[in-house]
Amino acid sequence: MAAGMIRVVVADDQELVRSGFTMILDAQPDFTVVAEAGNGADAVVAAHAHAPDVVLLDVRMPVLDGLGAARRICAETAARVVMLTTFDQDDYVYDALAAGASGFLLKDLRRDDLVHAVRVVAGGEALLAPTVTRRLIAEFTRGRDRGTIAPSRLRVLTPREQETLVLLGRGLSNAEIAAELVVSEHTVKTHVSNVLAKLGLRDRIQAVIAAYETGLIVPGG
Template identity: 90%
Template sequence: MISIVVADDQELVRSGFTMILEAQPDFTVVAEAGDGLAAVAAASAHDPDVVLLDVRMPKLDGLGAARRICAGTSAKVIMLTTFDQDDYVYDALAAGASGFLLKDLRRDDLVHAVRVVAGGEALLAPTVTRRLIAELTRARARGQVAPGRLSALTPREQETLALLGRGLSNAEIAAALVVSEHTVKTHVSNVLAKLGLRDRIQAVIAAYETGLIVPGS
């Protein structure tokens, strides 16, 4: 059973998401929250698998809530917004959020997103996520490129990080490197561990920040 906390300051939005998620036989919404502090408290109290977290909320905004939830619990955070461009995206993902979705997404896409993130994957599929990472890291990385971080990785792990940064799946990375998927999983685990990264989406950010990938390339 996948446990979920839904946090949004609009009651109708919360209720709508809860209704969609509760309709799944393997989902259970353990709590709802109307502000950032309540979201953090709910995540701490219920230790859910996934937290759906609105970017803009009273008392504590989504970014602050994401930082506290990711630092203090094992919950995976999916950020929600009504905008396709949002200055919060980079900071939210860097803080440990595992995805970023627009609120007008389809019912099936919401369900899929929760399953993907609960399974330990970052939500790289939506084009908005990749595009925003590229745009925001372009500005952030100027003068802040830190290639020295890559010295902790073997050449093959650096290749793996570069392919992760382009949004490739394990199967696609295996094909590109001509190795098994099991070997790719090992490389990915090593990359995350050596660079102190929470998940694949933080690996994408690291690929840009270290200059391994140039945004727009």
């Protein structure tokens, strides 16, 4: 296997959907689908056995549903999870974020969007558009107990890193943060990486959640 290949597990209980995604991804020179799974339990086994970079998980699957599988995969492996569904319902998105997913897609997405999504998540980014991120995370954190991340933990961040976290929490992209702070996108990427490392976060979505849970951003504000 060539160095730098993105390893993917595709999990969906519909064989045609599963095979279709596999064909699309395997056609890319930098992707390899290392396993397929027809239910969530098999997806968890595949994630342990094949050490994929990304796992595509259908929300609704037998034996163990996609959300349950996502919780286990995110907790037990280094794989990043992208949830797939035919239903554009907020509850699924909130549950997917709570499970630790780094992306959420509808199954009717275009071929190029699927490929782009896997590359983005494999690269350590999250996959919700800024405007969607802001709305979803505000709802996700509303009513939750504050304190998952104590405000005192923000002391490890420099003032500029705290500014970056606030702008992440508002759903800004790297380019928008760069314009706001009057710095280069490369500098923004460095700040984002530092925020994730210092707070022990997996990706940008967790950083956005942290901005709310520490009180830097007020839900609905």
